[in-house]
Amino acid sequence: MIDVARFIQGLPKAELHLHIEGSLEPELMFDLARRNRISLPFTSVEAVRAAYAFSNLQDFLDIYYKGAGVLMTEQDFQDLAMAYFRRVAADGCRHVELFFDPQTHTDRGLPFRIAIEGLLAGMAEAERRFGVSSSLILCFLRHLDEDAAFTTLRAAEPYLDRILGVGLDSSEVGHPPSKFARVFAAAGERGLKRVAHAGEEGPPAYVREALDLLHVDRIDHGNRALEDPALVARLVAEGMTLTVCPLSNLKLCVVDDLKAHPLKRMLDLGLKATINSDDPAYFGGYLGRNWTETAQALSLSRAELVTLAKNSFTGSFLPPDAVSDHLAGIDAYLSSNS
Ligand code: ADE
Ligand code: ZN
Numbered sequence: 001m002i003d004v005a006r007f008i009q010g011l012p013k014a015e016l017h018l019h020i021e022g023s024l025e026p027e028l029m030f031d032l033a034r035r036n037r038i039s040l041p042f043t044s045v046e047a048v049r050a051a052y053a054f055s056n057l058q059d060f061l062d063i064y065y066k067g068a069g070v071l072m073t074e075q076d077f078q079d080l081a082m083a084y085f086r087r088v089a090a091d092g093c094r095h096v097e098l099f100f101d102p103q104t105h106t107d108r109g110l111p112f113r114i115a116i117e118g119l120l121a122g123m124a125e126a127e128r129r130f131g132v133s134s135s136l137i138l139c140f141l142r143h144l145d146e147d148a149a150f151t152t153l154r155a156a157e158p159y160l161d162r163i164l165g166v167g168l169d170s171s172e173v174g175h176p177p178s179k180f181a182r183v184f185a186a187a188g189e190r191g192l193k194r195v196a197h198a199g200e201e202g203p204p205a206y207v208r209e210a211l212d213l214l215h216v217d218r219i220d221h222g223n224r225a226l227e228d229p230a231l232v233a234r235l236v237a238e239g240m241t242l243t244v245c246p247l248s249n250l251k252l253c254v255v256d257d258l259k260a261h262p263l264k265r266m267l268d269l270g271l272k273a274t275i276n277s278d279d280p281a282y283f284g285g286y287l288g289r290n291w292t293e294t295a296q297a298l299s300l301s302r303a304e305l306v307t308l309a310k311n312s313f314t315g316s317f318l319p320p321d322a323v324s325d326h327l328a329g330i331d332a333y334l335s336s337n338s
Contacts, residue, residue: 007337008291008305012329014095014312015088015276015287017220017243019139019169020077020119021068021101022279023084023286032070032079040070052282057201057252058171060282068104074118081122087280089130091288094326096134097316098123099167102152103141112155120162135164135317137195140183142168142175149183153190164317165193167220168210172202177209184214193217193317195243199224200254204231211240218243218315223254226262226269236270241315246294247285248278258297267304274312306330 026048033040042048054060071077081098088096098119105115116136123134138156140149156163166187168180177184177196184194198210200221207225210216211234222242225231235242244263249255255262266273275294280286285293295305313326 004295004305005288005292007302008295009092009288010333010337011092011305011309012094012313012326012333013092013287013291013309014097014274014316014318014326015093016097016218016241016274016312016316017099017245017276017278018084018096018287019099019101019279020081020084021071021104022064022283023087023281024067024071024080025083025281028080028083029067029070032072032076036070036072036076038070038072041066052251054252054282060252060279061170064279064282065104068101069108071105071115072110074114074121077115077118078122078125081119082125084280085122085126085130085132085134087286088288089126089132091286091291093132093287094329095313095316095318095322096132097137097164098134099137099139099169101139101141101169102155103144103148106152106155112152113159116156116159116162133318133322136162137165137167137193138163139167139169140180141170142179142197143171146179146183149180150186153183153186160190160192163192165195165217167194168196168198168214169220172197172200172206176202176206177214181213184216188215195220197221200249200252204228207231207235211238217317221245221249221254222271223249223262226265232269232271235272239272241272241274241311242266243276243315244273245276245278245283245290246297247280247283247290251283258293261294261298263294264298264300264304267307272311272315273308274315275308306334 026045195218196210197220199207
């Protein structure tokens with residue numbers, strides 16, 4: 001019997017909740033700052049890491065948006081994506097549906113095409129070099145207004161064949177999903193998938209709004225749905241995937257201790273939970289570490305780990321034959337390791 005970390009590493013899995021800007025490691029931040037002649041308010045990589053002590057989501061977002069300011073060229077975005085894919089490929093990740101925040105870049109004067117062209121180039125290179133497939137989800141920043149979201153959707157128009165869906169992120173409390181009902185409807189009319197962060201810090205009512213008003217295909221986080229048994233029953237009945245991010249929840253004080261993380265409870269309730277890293281450069285771990293630390297803290301069984309891996313593919317937006325191939329890959333892995 002191989003140990004848990006090795007078992008997890010070899011288990012085929014997908015990542016469904018990853019902000020590519022949140023994979024910017026301090027070392028790359030310094031390299032890009034130098035390359036682009038941008039000065040940083042930190043003197044060293046260690047000083048950057050020391051600043052990553054957050055009490056809530058907003059503490060993190062303030063630093064995360066500043067960090068993203070070093071990304072200036074297509075090459076920067078390609079390098080960022082490649083650095084991320086190199087790490088998750090080593091974790092046994094086979095497929096990623098990654099978020100990007102175009103408004104973070106267009107608001108500081110970069111044309112929309114810079115971020116997306118660079119990311120698409122990195123994604124294609126990662127598929128060639130590491131065999132990790134991926135697709136892009138464009139997130140609207142919810143602290144900005146509906147008009148800004150529509151402007152972003154219009155800027156994305158020439159790329160809609162290369163964008164899988166839209167998402168909703170940034171400061172949750174005070175910015176309910178209802179604020180974006182019309183832009184999500186417009187995205188749906190264009191054939192885009194829809195996901196939204198809900199119930200990370202916001203109340204269960206925001207999860208309901210994401211379902212009823214945004215017509216989401218997946219809920220990002222969803223932790224606070226557990227406060228509402230009728231909502232849990234609905235999420236179970238609808239087979240709604242939750243993209244849960246354990247180390248993020250710990251770093252942003254959504255939970256006090258990984259041992260108290262609700263992931264196991266979610267599985268016990270029949271919720272379709274998955275494990276993801278959110279912003280790995282800021283929260284202390286990529287996909288593999290999220291899996292191993294959570295498995296250890298919650299004493300997850302092999303059967304639960306397999307359920308989580310299968311959920312990551314059945315909860316993805318891959319076509320059914322690709323999902324079947326990945327599920328068969330999991331079964332083959334299990335038979336060679338029983
Ligand atoms: N943007 C990047 N990470 C985020 C998170 N965890 N919640 C909301 N917005 C984000
Ligand atoms: Zn997130």
